Amino acid sequence: MIDRQNLERLLAELAGKPATDDFKLIEREISKLEIYKSLPNPVFLAGVGLDARPWMLARKTAAYAQKHGARAAVDALIAFVDIKTVTTVDWISLDNVTTDHSIDLAPGVMLLPPHIVPSLTFARAAEEARAPIDKRERAILRVEKSFYPFEKMLKPNAPMGLEGMDIRRSLAEIDSALKAIALTGPANPTIRVATTEIQAEGLDLLGLNGNGHNYNHPIYVSTRPVVQVSDEAPAYMAKLQAMNLDDRARIDVAIMRLATSMMKEPSDAIIDLAIALEAVLSDKNNKDELTYRLRLRAAQFLETDLARKHDVKAFVTKLYNARSAIVHGGIPKSEDYALRTDGENFVMRLLKALVDHGAIPNWHDVELNGGPA
Numbered sequence: 001m002i003d004r005q006n007l008e009r010l011l012a013e014l015a016g017k018p019a020t021d022d023f024k025l026i027e028r029e030i031s032k033l034e035i036y037k038s039l040p041n042p043v044f045l046a047g048v049g050l051d052a053r054p055w056m057l058a059r060k061t062a063a064y065a066q067k068h069g070a071r072a073a074v075d076a077l078i079a080f081v082d083i084k085t086v087t088t089v090d091w092i093s094l095d096n097v098t099t100d101h102s103i104d105l106a107p108g109v110m111l112l113p114p115h116i117v118p119s120l121t122f123a124r125a126a127e128e129a130r131a132p133i134d135k136r137e138r139a140i141l142r143v144e145k146s147f148y149p150f151e152k153m154l155k156p157n158a159p160m161g162l163e164g165m166d167i168r169r170s171l172a173e174i175d176s177a178l179k180a181i182a183l184t185g186p187a188n189p190t191i192r193v194a195t196t197e198i199q200a201e202g203l204d205l206l207g208l209n210g211n212g213h214n215y216n217h218p219i220y221v222s223t224r225p226v227v228q229v230s231d232e233a234p235a236y237m238a239k240l241q242a243m244n245l246d247d248r249a250r251i252d253v254a255i256m257r258l259a260t261s262m263m264k265e266p267s268d269a270i271i272d273l274a275i276a277l278e279a280v281l282s283d284k285n286n287k288d289e290l291t292y293r294l295r296l297r298a299a300q301f302l303e304t305d306l307a308r309k310h311d312v313k314a315f316v317t318k319l320y321n322a323r324s325a326i327v328h329g330g331i332p333k334s335e336d337y338a339l340r341t342d343g344e345n346f347v348m349r350l351l352k353a354l355v356d357h358g359a360i361p362n363w364h365d366v367e368l369n370g371g372p373a
Contacts, residue, residue: 002032004074011070014062027058035081041153046086047196049167050206052150057081060205079202086149090170091142092194094178096262097187098137099229105177105237111229112140137226138192141177145170149200168196179252180237182259183355186348187227189259239355247360251351253279258347266336267326273343274323277316280351280360291320297363300370302353319343 007029031054044050065073103111147169154165181189257276261269281294295316299309
């Protein structure tokens with residue numbers, strides 16, 4: 001237990017710019033707090049990242065005492081380290097997609113129409129990030145997550161102790177939501193601007209009053225029509241999250257290639273779509289007869305009718321022939337525009353079928369059985 005009276009005295013004695021020795025005395029007293037018994041090197045992660053070791057909290061508490069007095073500073077310190085639950089709410093403005101109704105993607109994850117905004121602050125930030133010539137349709141992604149905000153520091157010897165740690169606990173949910181939206185479009189949902197609100201009692205020491213900070217992401221805006229988000233997105237978000245890690249990693253690569261293909265010229269898009277097919281249809285260690293295996297596996301997995309199997313094989317062959325011509329310096333052709341659109345729809349169909357299946361099958365069994373194993 002800290003000696004509250006001693007800590008208040010040390011803080012009260014500070015005036016102007018404190019000496020290093022003064023901080024050390026305060027740090028020594030703060031190190032007696034209960035939290036340091038279970039987390040000797042804690043970090044606070046909740047939309048903001050704060051090294052919560054005694055030396056940092058000593059400086060935060062001293063700065064607070066300068067403005068509010070020693071007693072208030074100790075109260076704020078104790079309230080901060082006693083926080084049991086923090087709720088973060090991420091409000092994210094997405095370009096290239098829109099919706100005219102609310103969609104519950106998952107518990108705590110919701111897609112909202114563009115006219116629904118959480119606050120004037122977010123609305124202003126979202127608008128300021130958009131050029132006057134780019135008043136495009138959009139959708140608002142809302143992700144709410146509650147958790148215990150203190151974690152053991154991964155690298156306590158690092159200068160600030162936050163290396164390798166992500167300050168936003170909701171990133172997995174955001175990533176899965178964007179993948180589900182991309183998969184069921186197909187679409188390229190792009191984060192334009194986002195705000196994190198932090199809701200908890202005991203944040204006074206950090207100078208937060210329930211609202212976190214804005215964080216901006218690289219801005220890429222497609223010139224293609226805005227995609228209406230499908231009501232299938234919630235189901236596919238759940239299915240993606242249920243897949244095993246290895247299969248999910250391969251599916252994720254393919255989805256990202258599908259999404260980025262929508263931002264590019266047809267020739268580059270066709271290369272992305274071919275990579276997406278390879279990500280899920282190829283073998284890790286065997287690249288022999290790659291084009292033959294990809295078209296055979298796609299045909300066997302997607303179709304039961306012989307004529308339709310031939311159609312799939314012909315399409316994959318056409319896509320790969322175009323890809324080969326492009327990477328070897330070929331000149332883009334006018335038909336590449338149609339092939340890009342057809343390719344996006346085909347890759348989306350394949351990926352949805354794999355996600356519906358729940359796993360990437362053993363492709364050698366598919367080749368022999370004529371369908372999913």
